[in-house]
Structures are given as C-alpha cells and as structure tokens.
Amino acid sequence: MMTQKKVVVFIYLPGETLAVPAGIFTHESDAGIGSFAYGRRYLERKNALPVDPAALPLGAMPREVATNKGLYGAFRDAAPDYWGRLVIAAERRVPPEVLSEMDFLLDGNATRVGNLDFRATIDDPEPALEPPHFNRLEEVMDAAFKIETGEQVAHHLMRLLRQGTSVGGARPKCTVQWRDALWIAKFPARNDSVNIPRIEYAAMTLAGKCGINVPTMYLQSIGGKDVLLVRRFDRVRHKDGWVRKGFLSALSIMQWDEADRLSWNYGAIADTMRRHTSVNDIKELFRRMVFNILVRNTDDHPRNYGFLFDDSGLKLSPAYDIVPSLSQPGVATEFFLAMSVGKRGREASLENALSHAIRFGLSGEESRVVVEKLVEKVGGWRDHFASVGCSDSEIRALDPSFARCMDSI
Structure with missing residues (x-):
C-alpha cells in the first residue's frame, strides 16, 4: 500500500505579507511521485502567480512529477538544504535518513527561500519569523x-x-x-x-x-x-513584515533531476533563459561560468544558480556560494566544473568556454573581450585577497587554484 500525503501549498503574492492557499500537493513517498492541482478560487485571483513557473503554469491540469523523489523544482528549492535537514533531525533526535521528504517540507519555517509555504491544513497559522538577532x-x-x-x-x-x-x-x-x-x-x-x-x-x-x-x-x-x-535577496522589508520574492534554482527551471548530472549544461540553461530572462542575464551567466573556471569553483552545480520571480517576470538572482576549491601544487592543472561548459564537456578551460559562446548571445570577438577582461581582473586576486585579510599561508594554499589565470586564449 502506497504512503500518500497531502499538503496545502501557500504562496506569498507580490506586495503581500500574508500567504494565500494556491492548491493541494499530493505525494506518494513509496513511489516517489507527486502531483499538484491549483485551487479554483486561487486561479480566479487577478494577481495569481504560478507556484512553479517552469513546471506548473497557471491553469494547468494536475501533472505528476517523478524527478527529485516526486518534488517539483520550486518545492524542492523551498525545502531545507542538507544543513537544515541535519538541524531538524537533531531537534527531533533522530537520524536524517528516517525523515521523509514531506517531513522536511512541512518542517521548514518562515525563513525558507522563495515565496512558498507548506502546511498540513488550510487553517494552519502563519509560521512565525523568529530569526536570532x-x-x-x-x-x-x-x-x-x-x-x-x-x-x-x-x-x-x-x-x-x-x-x-x-x-x-x-x-x-x-x-x-x-x-x-x-x-x-x-x-x-x-x-x-x-x-x-x-x-x-x-x-x-x-x-x-x-x-x-x-x-x-x-x-x-x-x-x-x-x-x-x-x-537575503528574496526578502524585502515592508511596514507590515517581509515581502517575499519567488525563487527557482537553475536545476528547477531546467526540470533536471539532482541525480542526472550528465544533463547539467551551461549552454542548455542559456537556451532556456532566452524564453524567460533578458539578454543581459544570459551574458552574466557566461561571465559567472568563466569566473568559476578562473577561480576553480567546482561546486557550480545548478542549485547554486538561482532565479527570482514576481509579477514582472523572471530574472537571474545575485550570485552566491562561489568558493575556490583547494588544489595541491604539482598536481595536474586540469580540472572540471560541475556542469558542461562547451565542446569538451565539463573541462574547465577558457578555450572550452569560448567554444559555445554563441549560445550565450555573444559573438566570437565579444566573448574574447569578456574573457580577457575577466582574466585581467582575476589576475590580481592575490592583492585583493590580501586586502580583505587573507593570510600569506592561505594565499599560498590557493595559488594552484588560480592557474587558469595564466592561460592564453
């Protein structure tokens, strides 16, 4: 017998500090399948927004999802991350593995990212926002x-x-x-x-x-x-509380499965962005990809790219979680990003980044100018890191991570 659970999905609409019910999410944990149906009264609202712009456009008939253990992308984005799951499990004094996806979804709180909330019933109260000072x-x-x-x-x-x-x-x-x-x-x-x-x-x-x-x-x-x-870039102070912006990771806008890493591809994200965001956002994605190569940020998976949305549309969020990966001196300088970069797949090289520049709306000449400017700026990383207080030993430890700054293009 399948274990089925239903939760009410609430949404904070633009300019509002109280959430309204948008529909019912049904999840079958044994099968790893979920489905969502909008409520009729919600669809009648003039200011209604989709709860997931990629997977659940307004008015759509109930649609099943089997990726990511049966969670739509926006729902998974709003669930606790790995650290949040550790904290929830520690509070309950159980191992994280014994808790279900729905346990974590319902156990989130008012600080969850984006504009969604998940409650057991339609009458459940607003979650209290009680962050420490x-x-x-x-x-x-x-x-x-x-x-x-x-x-x-x-x-x-x-x-x-x-x-x-x-x-x-x-x-x-x-x-x-x-x-x-x-x-x-x-x-x-x-x-x-x-x-x-x-x-x-x-x-x-x-x-x-x-x-x-x-x-x-x-x-x-x-x-x-x-x-x-x-x-936080998804919260704006309001006289009555906090206004929330919708959030969708690149994993979610692409409707990729977290386990299907062979699908992860910068160019594919750029292709999809052409239907939703500005040209400038797509060019910014190219800059971030090249920057990751130059600083050896290999944790550039698609959940580390985000999009904000409200009634004005979808736009690339500010960057986050950019950290150089440590590399041992003397070890081969070749390394790979988490997503495919160009014709040579995930190979982290400037040549590979330039090979698919056209997908980001950049000509060959334009992309070279972008890369040259980034190489020049990042090339001064030692002075910058020292200026913000990084120690000499840390700068020496990071030196191999910036080897790509020496590459010719």
Missing part, C-alpha cells in the same frame, strides 16, 4: 558546532538555529536579523583547514569587481571566528 550569533555558532560533533543542543538554542534557509548546501549557517534586513550568517565548519568564510568573502567581492551581480556582504568577527553575512 546579530548579537546572539556567538551562542548560535556554538550550537552549530555541537550539531556537527553530535552533541546535544539546548532547546532554546535549537529554536534559533532552526531559522536556517534552504539555499547554501551542507555548511553550517543560520538566518539572522540585522540592520533592518535578513542575512544568512555562514559559520566556519569543524573540519575547515582554511578560513572558508573569509575566502568566500574574498572570492565573492572579487566577483563583484568583475561586474558580476553579488549580494551585499559583510565579514564579522564573532567570538574570535570569522562569520560571513550575506543579505
């Missing part, structure tokens, strides 16, 4: 460390740490309130061999210098440790 970060960071080491965490600290987010992968983090905005606080991890928060800050601000759209960021010292604060 900046001045409590030290005790929250201590709680995160205890979760990593398998120690028990006090209930009041667990509640604060639960205000996580669904974007950001496996590293410890928490949403915090500071300066009348919401921020993702990214902590050091227990097994870090280098100062990852500072290195990520250096890489992200270098991306900003290269003309890549990045969110507002600050690096703060909390309890003698660096914490990276990244402003």
